[in-house]
Amino acid sequence: MNDVLKKIGELGVVPVVVLEDAKDAAPLARALCQGGLPCAEVTFRTAAAAESIRIMTEQFPDMLIGAGTVLTTEQVDAAVEAGARFIVSPGCNPRIVAYCVEKGIPVTPGCCTPSDIERALEFGLDVVKFFPAEAAGGLKMIKAVAAPYVGVKFMPTGGINPGNVREYLAYDRILACGGSWMVPKDLVKKGDFDKIQELTEEAVQIVKESRGK
Numbered sequence: 001m002n003d004v005l006k007k008i009g010e011l012g013v014v015p016v017v018v019l020e021d022a023k024d025a026a027p028l029a030r031a032l033c034q035g036g037l038p039c040a041e042v043t044f045r046t047a048a049a050a051e052s053i054r055i056m057t058e059q060f061p062d063m064l065i066g067a068g069t070v071l072t073t074e075q076v077d078a079a080v081e082a083g084a085r086f087i088v089s090p091g092c093n094p095r096i097v098a099y100c101v102e103k104g105i106p107v108t109p110g111c112c113t114p115s116d117i118e119r120a121l122e123f124g125l126d127v128v129k130f131f132p133a134e135a136a137g138g139l140k141m142i143k144a145v146a147a148p149y150v151g152v153k154f155m156p157t158g159g160i161n162p163g164n165v166r167e168y169l170a171y172d173r174i175l176a177c178g179g180s181w182m183v184p185k186d187l188v189k190k191g192d193f194d195k196i197q198e199l200t201e202e203a204v205q206i207v208k209e210s211r212g213k
Contacts, residue, residue: 001153004086004106005127007064008039008155009175012207013165015200016041016068016157016180017052024188025052029060031193032183035200041068041088041178044075050082057083066106068178073099080105088157088178090131092116097123108155112136117149127153127175134159139168146173162206169210179203 001009008014015032017040019025025048032040038060042053044067056065066086067079076087076099087100092109100107101123110131111117120128130142133156137144142154156168157178168174182199 001126002106004064004066005108005175008086009153011037011039011064012169012176012211013037013182013203014039014041014066014155014157014176014178015183015203016043016178017183018043018045018180018185019048019052019188020046020185022048022051022055024191025055026059027191027193028183028188028196029056029063031197032200033060033063035182035197036204037182037200038062039064039066040183041066041086042084043067043069044071044079045069050078053079053082053084070096072096076100076103076105088129088155090129092119092128094119094123097125101125110157112141112145114145114148117145117152121149121152126151127155129178130154130156132158133168134164138164139171142168142173143171162202165203165206166210169207 067084068088070087070089086106088108090110092111097109108129111128153175160177160179161181165177168177182203
């Protein structure tokens with residue numbers, strides 16, 4: 001496992017961020033850092049993604065910033081050029097995974113079936129995103145598919161919230177959980193970054209409690 005994924009594992013939770021306007025990137029990054037979670041997966045669902053990543057990495061160089069919802073190799077290039085240190089995709093697209101592996105870019109593809117996992121294993125990966133986590137069967141499904149693949153760890157994303165994240169984190173095959181509950185779009189839009197910091201602090205506390213730290 002590479003150093004980026006090890007760091008993600010130490011944090012336990014990856015905030016999944018959707019930014020409509022790059023002006024919100026710096027105050028959001030500050031709220032996450034002050035809340036104790038210096039990490040973000042900025043999704044490429046909006047036109048502001050690359051610029052938001054650039055702002056975060058330039059103004060908060062100690063943050064671990066990645067790009068999510070990456071669907072093309074062009075988006076990989078744009079994300080990495082902006083400063084992203086890891087790539088997350090919703091599915092296990094062989095073209096994107098091969099491109100990232102060839103360039104030495106940490107990539108976590110979305111998987112929810114044994115076939116998906118085996119495709120990721122073909123590329124030498126040992127961490128996969130389990131997506132959409134709750135809709136695809138949640139922790140029960142992860143435990144079922146994890147059994148044959150003893151060296152694989154999972155990053156469940158999709159439907160993760162304060163009510164179920166403890167259960168996920170208690171399972172030793174979960175590297176970290178991706179979630180957006182501490183960075184809801186309505187709070188970002190309102191500019192309520194104090195509340196985002198508060199929710200982030202609560203998320204950090206949940207990780208500590210779940211892992212007995």
